[in-house]
Amino acid sequence: MxxxxxxxxxxxxxxxxxxxxxxxxxxxxxxxxxxxxxxxxxxxxxxxxDNKLHLFQSLLDSSLQNLTDQIKPISLEPGDPHPLEQISDNLTRVLDLVLADRDLSAILLNQTSSMSEVVESRLYDFYQQVADMIESSLVLGISVDLVRPCDTRLVAYSLMGSVKEVVQQMIIAPREEANVEETVQELLAFGLRAVLKEGQMSFLHERDRSRTAGVKAGR
Amino acid sequence: MxxxxxxxxxxxxxxxxxxxxxxxxxxxxxxxxxxxxxxxxxxxxxxxxDNKLHLFQSLLDSSLQNLTDQIKPISLEPGDPHPLEQISDNLTRVLDLVLADRDLSAILLNQTSSMSEVVESRLYDFYQQVADMIESSLVLGISVDLVRPCDTRLVAYSLMGSVKEVVQQMIIAPREEANVEETVQELLAFGLRAVLKEGQMSFLHERDRSRTAGVKAGR
Amino acid sequence: MxxxxxxxxxxxxxxxxxxxxxxxxxxxxxxxxxxxxxxxxxxxxxxxxDNKLHLFQSLLDSSLQNLTDQIKPISLEPGDPHPLEQISDNLTRVLDLVLADRDLSAILLNQTSSMSEVVESRLYDFYQQVADMIESSLVLGISVDLVRPCDTRLVAYSLMGSVKEVVQQMIIAPREEANVEETVQELLAFGLRAVLKEGQMSFLHERDRSRTAGVKAGR
Amino acid sequence: MxxxxxxxxxxxxxxxxxxxxxxxxxxxxxxxxxxxxxxxxxxxxxxxxDNKLHLFQSLLDSSLQNLTDQIKPISLEPGDPHPLEQISDNLTRVLDLVLADRDLSAILLNQTSSMSEVVESRLYDFYQQVADMIESSLVLGISVDLVRPCDTRLVAYSLMGSVKEVVQQMIIAPREEANVEETVQELLAFGLRAVLKEGQMSFLHERDRSRTAGVKAGR
DNA sequence: TATGAATGAGAGTTCATTCAT
DNA sequence: GATGAATGAACTCTCATTCAT
CATH class of the missing domain: 1.10.10.60 (Homeodomain-like)
Structure with missing residues (x-):
């Protein structure tokens, strides 16, 4: 658009x-x-x-749509990439998009209130949907004994908040050395430890093996 | 004030x-x-x-001061409460304050941009200070081998973001059953797992013993 | 007002x-x-x-009210002045008012269209009411065989139109010698001849006698 | 045009x-x-x-010209139709024209002020000319003792006003049964009685005889 | 001729701020 | 201290008109 x-x-x-x-x-x-x-x-x-608000809404809508397009639900279908890979890819795509258009992203993060109700609820709904997706993944993880039992809504908000804050800081004052791949790995390490069941941390390392394998196979 | x-x-x-x-x-x-x-x-x-902005700044300053007053650096001095206890108390005090004056808190969380540069930098500085404190604690924790090595700045932002988001959600749409003590415990469980070194999770349980002991001793 | x-x-x-x-x-x-x-x-x-239109409506309303106040239905109650006297007085009061505030009157006569529907219907209703009153008088006159049978609505419009046009011309380009009393007499002579039944023109002179009598009595 | x-x-x-x-x-x-x-x-x-106003003026001019073309001065030349016939024909032609193009007529009657001075004076001049023609006829009528002595200008305005108002009402809210011929007869009956000298009303009936005669002769 | 994107003066309206009372 | 009528800069939005295509 x-x-x-x-x-x-x-x-x-x-x-x-x-x-x-x-x-x-x-x-x-x-x-x-x-x-x-x-x-x-x-x-x-x-x-x-039509007017200033309409322009703002257009920007917001297009921005939210772009973001939504980058976030894909975690699938456990056989043959799909390792769940960690999927999470990591989601994060990478989101960060790439966000950093590619900092102006638009700043709008998403800051302009939370006080224009039209439409705008406000659009933003609110978006973040609720993201939280919903995270929560679903948590519930799924708990059901397969991978994720520790917890207040899934609250933990979903916490995870979302972690990402939002890091993104905001990257936009406001980009750290020179900042690099998407490293940031994603740090966020993953942070989030996974926060939610995985004790003793399931080995889950973190499976991926490395599979990735290495995949890379080998790819050659 | x-x-x-x-x-x-x-x-x-x-x-x-x-x-x-x-x-x-x-x-x-x-x-x-x-x-x-x-x-x-x-x-x-x-x-x-003097003018509308001045009033807003007064509110903001008083609010930031109140918050700052509630957050005490973690001390490892002998005789001090268990560090977890200190973190927990900090969180509890902050949540209590925030929920006690939702209006003021909403301002802190939402109105991040678009008035004066003074206001903007005041808020920015505040959050940077909070992140600084968290980061210091992380560095300290790493030095005593309690916290896993990590990008401490990024993890500090993540932790701060978790709390900010949870707080924001509590303000926007207070969940009926929401209760400060439980929320604090969930946030603690979340944050500690995210940063503690593997195998140090027993640290989480020490406190329970010491609290029980404390309670006993207190009688 | x-x-x-x-x-x-x-x-x-x-x-x-x-x-x-x-x-x-x-x-x-x-x-x-x-x-x-x-x-x-x-x-x-x-x-x-509130806005420009509101001011205009206020002026219009106050003006219409003033005019309405000057126009009194013709009464045939015994003891009341001669009907001609009443008509003449109505005309005199209206002309006096109109000439006293030419600006306001010009608005009534000219601004017939293209602002709000409210304004338009307010003016329309006013003129319809005036026509209603004239028509009623005509119907009454016909019933007592004083007024010739006719299309009473059309004649009412004609009479109203005569007065409106004369008023408009007086406002636009006041003729030096113009004098309310004479104008009223001319309008009366015009209108009465136009509607009275043939042979009832003597009705016009009764008044003169009664007025003279009244004046005499008054001395 | x-x-x-x-x-x-x-x-x-x-x-x-x-x-x-x-x-x-x-x-x-x-x-x-x-x-x-x-x-x-x-x-x-x-x-x-050239611009919006120019278009409006074109419409106005063409409309005024059309109207002017329909109104022919009353001629007393021997061999000409009866004066009443001429007046009646004038009125009929005007009403026909007006009803044939209500849009244009509405403009003539309503838009009296507030665009250019040119437009305003064009309309003003037109109506003054019509009033002039009516007044001339009145003066002529007085000179041959047919019309009662009166303030000819004021009476001219009154007559013009009668017609304008009736026309306006016909345009705004056309009465179902409205019929040009009847309307003309009512207006004639109204106007003639208003101006003819007492005792000259027989003048009204002459025409009927001459018309009947004319029709007879025409066959 | 015909087009319609582009223009910018100017309209109505709001609101933070002042100041005489 | 307290008031609120008055101010005028600044805003959003409209629309008659132009001109490159």
């Missing part, structure tokens, strides 16, 4: 809006500012969007 | 501001609204605060 | 609005213009009226 | 403009709306008219 016409007015409009929404927030971003930074006329804004 | 004059104009002003900032956000909260809900005159507002 | 505070801001506001609405019409009258001519600040406008 | 090219763009443009001006008024009719209803492009509008 918003990708055609490399340097058309619409593209410039969307980009300057994203940047300003991300850094200043919705209210502090005036239409005047957006069009000024985009180098277009005030009226042109309303050729493309 | 803001505590004298039980039902004076200032108190009413502050309360209605807190409520409105928390639910509507900074921008959607007009001075008109605040003074109207407080039942005072428009001009009176400016007798107490 | 709008009469207190001789030279207060509200009064200046209302006056300049009336003048501008009357001469430029509703759409060509901007709020900027009104406040500029009134010598007040833009925001002050909204202290007194 | 505007008659060539039956279904060309210009014709569609003019028609949709008329309709919209009549129902919404000048200001509430946007160029967007006109071109949209006409099914042509925005820019094409400006190929035919």
């Amino acid at each position: 918003f990708d055609g016409e490399r340097d058309g007015r619409l593209q410039r409009l969307v980009n300057s809006a994203k940047r300003s929404f991300a850094t200043r927030g919705f209210h502090a971003t005036s239409v005047s500012l957006i069009v000024q930074e985009a180098g277009i006329a005030r009226g042109t804004f309303y050729l493309h969007f | 803001f505590d004298g004059e039980r039902d004076g104009r200032l108190q009413r002003l502050v309360n209605s501001a807190k409520r409105s900032f928390a639910t509507r956000g900074f921008h959607a909260t007009s001075v008109s609204l605040i003074v109207q809900e407080a039942g005072i005159a428009r001009g009176t507002f400016y007798l107490h605060f | 709008f009469d207190g505070e001789r030279d207060g801001r509200l009064q200046r506001l209302v006056n300049s609005a009336k003048r501008s609405f009357a001469t430029r019409g509703f759409h060509a009258t901007s709020v900027s213009l009104i406040v500029q001519e009134a010598g007040i600040a833009r925001g002050t406008f909204y202290l007194h009226f | 505007f008659d060539g090219e039956r279904d060309g763009r210009l014709q569609r443009l003019v028609n949709s403009a008329k309709r919209s001006f009549a129902t919404r008024g000048f200001h509430a009719t946007s160029v967007s709306l006109i071109v949209q209803e006409a099914g042509i492009a925005r820019g094409t509008f400006y190929l035919h008219f």
Whole structure:
């Protein structure tokens, strides 16, 4: 979405809006500012969007959709990659996406309140869905005796919160040495230990073997 | 702060501001609204605060101060309570405070951007300090071989994020059965497993013995 | 209405609005213009009226009310003045009022369309009521064989139209010699001849006798 | 005018403009709306008219010209139809025209103010000319002792006002049974009685005789 | 001729802030 | 201290008009 016409007015409009929404927030971003930074006329804004809120919602929706597309439920079907691999891939894709468009991501993380109810509930619903997916995985893990019994909702929120915070910090003040692969491994190590049943930590190492095997096979 | 004059104009002003900032956000909260809900005159507002932003900053500062007061660094001095006890107490105090003034807490969690740079950096600094404290504890734990080696900054953010998210969910949609003590125990179980060195999980149980002992001794 | 505070801001506001609405019409009258001519600040406008339309409606309502108050149904009760006298008095009062506030009257006559439906139907209803009253009088007159049989609705509109047009011309380009009493007599002579039954024209002269008598008696 | 090219763009443009001006008024009719209803492009509008006002003026001028063409001065030349016949024919032609293009007529009656001075004075001049013609006839009638002495200007306005109001009501809410011929007869009966000298009412009946005669002779 | 994306002046309205009372 | 009428800068949005295609 918003990708055609490399340097058309619409593209410039969307980009300057994203940047300003991300850094200043919705209210502090005036239409005047957006069009000024985009180098277009005030009226042109309303050729493309009904109003400021509509533009914001478009950005939000497209952003949420992109994110949702990256997160795939963990599957235990035979032949599928190791669950750890799937989690890791999910995290990697999400971090890649988030870092690729920091402006958009900043909006997701910060603008939680005070524009329209529609926006608010859209964001709320999204995070609830993510929490739902995490919780499902936890329930599944408990049922196969891999995950320790716990308040699955609360733990789901905790896991989600860990990722959100790390992402936010990466966006705000990117650490030079930051590297997605390492970050994903740290997050995995953190999250898995937090939820796996004691004595199941060996689960962490299976993957390494299978990966090595896979790599060997791949050659 | 803001505590004298039980039902004076200032108190009413502050309360209605807190409520409105928390639910509507900074921008959607007009001075008109605040003074109207407080039942005072428009001009009176400016007798107490330079402007709307100043009031917001006052609330924020007082709130951050309160929180900071609740969080005590973990001490390993002999005679001090078990470190777990200290962490647990910190969490309990924070949750108690947060739930006692949801309005103020909502502000801390949501209004991250888009007013003044001062406000933004104040919040940023606060969270960095909290992360600093957590990180120090992690470093300490690693040095005594209790905590597994890890990217301490990233893990500190993860731990902080877990708590922030759980708190946010408790504020937004308080779960009926939610109870601070249980929440703290879940968070502890989550966080400790995530960072403790394998084989050190017995550390979790020491406390129970010492608590029981303490209770016995206390009688 | 709008009469207190001789030279207060509200009064200046209302006056300049009336003048501008009357001469430029509703759409060509901007709020900027009104406040500029009134010598007040833009925001002050909204202290007194919700918006431009609301101000216009207020003026219209107050104007219609004033007019309605001047028009009294013809009564044939014994002891009441001669019907002609009543008609004449009605006309005189209306003309006096209209000439006293030409701006407001111009609004009534010209601004028939294209603002809100509320305004439009308010004006429409008013003129229909006036036509209703005229028609009732005609029906009554026919029943006592004073008025010739006719399409009473059409004749009512004709009579109303005569007065409206004369009034409009008096407002637009006041004829120097114009004088309410003479105008009323001309309108009466016109209207009565138009509707009275042939041979009932003597009805016109009865009044003169009764007036003279009254004057004599008064001395 | 505007008659060539039956279904060309210009014709569609003019028609949709008329309709919209009549129902919404000048200001509430946007160029967007006109071109949209006409099914042509925005820019094409400006190929035919300098601007919105110019289009309105064109419509007004054409409309006024049409009306003017229908109104013929009363002639007393021997051999000409009876004066009443001429008045009646004038009225009939005007009503026919007005009812044939209600959109245009609505514009004439309602949009009296608030666009350009040119438009305003064009309308004003038109009505003054009509009043002039009526007044001339009155003066003539007085000179031959047919019409009662009166304030001829005021009576001219009254007569014009009668017709305008009846026309307006016919346009706004056409009465089912309304029929041009009957309406003309009612208006004539109204107007003649209002101005004829007492005792000259027989003048009204002469015509019937002459018409009957004419019809007879015509066969 | 015809198009419609682009323009920008200007409209109505809001609201943080001031100040005479 | 307390008031609230007054202010005016700044906002969102509209729309008549232009012009490159």
